[in-house]
Amino acid sequence: MEIRVLDAAGLDATRDLRSQGFGALPDGQWAQIIRLAGHTLRGGRQFAGYEDGRPVATARIHDLPQWWHGRPVSMGGVGGVVVAPEARGRGVGRRLMTEVLERCTAFGHALSVLYPATTPLYRSLGWEHAGSLHRAGLPAEALREVRADASVGVRRAGPDDAAEVAEVIRRVHRDAGHCGPIDWGEKAWRIYLADRDVYHYLAEDGFLAYHWGEGNRSLEVELLVAASEATLRALWALVGTGSSIVPTVYANVAPHDPVFWLTRERTSEEVQRTRWMLRVLDAPAAVEARGFPPGVSAEAALEIDDPQLPANTGSWRLVVKDGTGRLERGDAAGRPAVRVGARGLAALYGGVPTSTLRATGLLEGDAPVLDAVFAAAPFALDHF
Known part of the structure; x- marks a missing residue:
């Protein structure tokens, strides 16, 4: 499968594919989609996977800052993900979403969010449930x-x-x-x-x-x-x-x-x-941009394992004070590390309690202070 960045003509060629995935798209609704797609087209943020000269999968990445404790964090909003029925079940969706993950990182987003139609594919690439509409x-x-x-x-x-x-x-x-x-x-x-x-x-x-x-x-x-x-x-x-x-x-x-x-x-x-799912793309940038509960001061050691985005992998020292945070390379002296994968990191960032993450195998170790540090009840008010 060849993945291409779409222009206006290429986007129009995905209309039938999108109708198969999301239901009929009357002319008026399609015209609205085209109008709203202007910024993603101009930014090279509309993609499609082609086989034999026709699109069999498509997705887009919105540039949508997301608020975290009153501070905007650069976020790639993934939407319009669809795979043609005849192409499902043979890795097309994974190939497309792997490309989307790489593109989100290349655009410089610290986070990515999506609304899943199915969960296993996205979890396998590091997205995890973090909030709701x-x-x-x-x-x-x-x-x-x-x-x-x-x-x-x-x-x-x-x-x-x-x-x-x-x-x-x-x-x-x-x-x-x-x-x-x-x-x-x-x-x-x-x-x-x-x-x-x-x-x-x-x-x-x-x-x-x-x-x-x-x-x-x-x-x-x-x-x-x-x-x-x-x-x-x-x-x-x-x-x-x-x-x-x-x-x-x-x-x-x-x-x-x-x-x-x-x-x-x-x-x-x-x-x-x-439910919507979150992915941490750039762990230090995501922590630095995020707001944290005022009055919470803490340090913790994190051991992150992120095979898809190895720049996140390794030992980190988390420092939070006066509503801001930073993530630095190295151990937090005298503090046992909490170990998380990409999914556990996403859920932790979204405020999921560490007891829940331990119970589901998404976090290992004990650092109760992380519950106070990442405390949040994230919600959305929009689909995309």
Whole structure:
């Protein structure tokens, strides 16, 4: 199989392959994919594996900084991975993803994230489950009772507001110390804000995007972020005005999203989790860029084994202080090393407890301080 970097014509040639993998792609949906693919095409981030002159596998790598304790870490978001049905089961997917892993590293990303359709392939190359996208079903009537502060200015947003929208979202994630959300950037938001089927609202310190769902029988909140209680109430109250039309609002939320404490009545909620997987590509860069819990100071010895990315392999000294960290070559004097492979490192970075990792064989050794160092509840608010 020959793997090629795609241009616009090559991307168009993958439409049938993508339809086989993800379902029918009507002209309007395909046109939107083409519009959104501009930055990946220009950056040489769309790939396909060819056999006998036709594509049998394809994938793309987004440049999407990911927030970790309020600091952005360079991340390669892998999406659109599909292998033709007739090419499955003979190593085509592994060959493609090995190339994608190498390309992510060459682009200089410290991390990579993907949503798996199947887990074993990605685990074999060092990705591991680290966080989730949470989709909650909320009674629209409960949201109708949220009272908005009339002093909060909320207005419709369009493509010309892309820079402000991107900056407001960044500010919310940074100041809240979020772990897991991604940064689409101004160029992508300019495209998203032009979608007339999605309603966008902007406040000084918050943003809302929602649309009709299930044949107009529900509302779907794609994104709602706010830095203050007043703006949070204003945006959710706006969504709640749809309670006379629909019984349920579905929303992408954080695990401890403020909306769960905002409504007066809360007995139970329906929450669906879609898991995403993380891969540490450059261990020192990933630690240096990441934020850490304030007030935690620690040192630990790590022994990393990463056959796919041998630059990560070896003995390391982890030092964390004042919300920042560094990973240096060498042993931490007097401290027994904790041993992890690529999967264990990814899960540890994502805040999975060391007791869980030991129980599943992804970590060996005992260093309880690592639970405090990497403490996180990572979540996503977007698919890609």
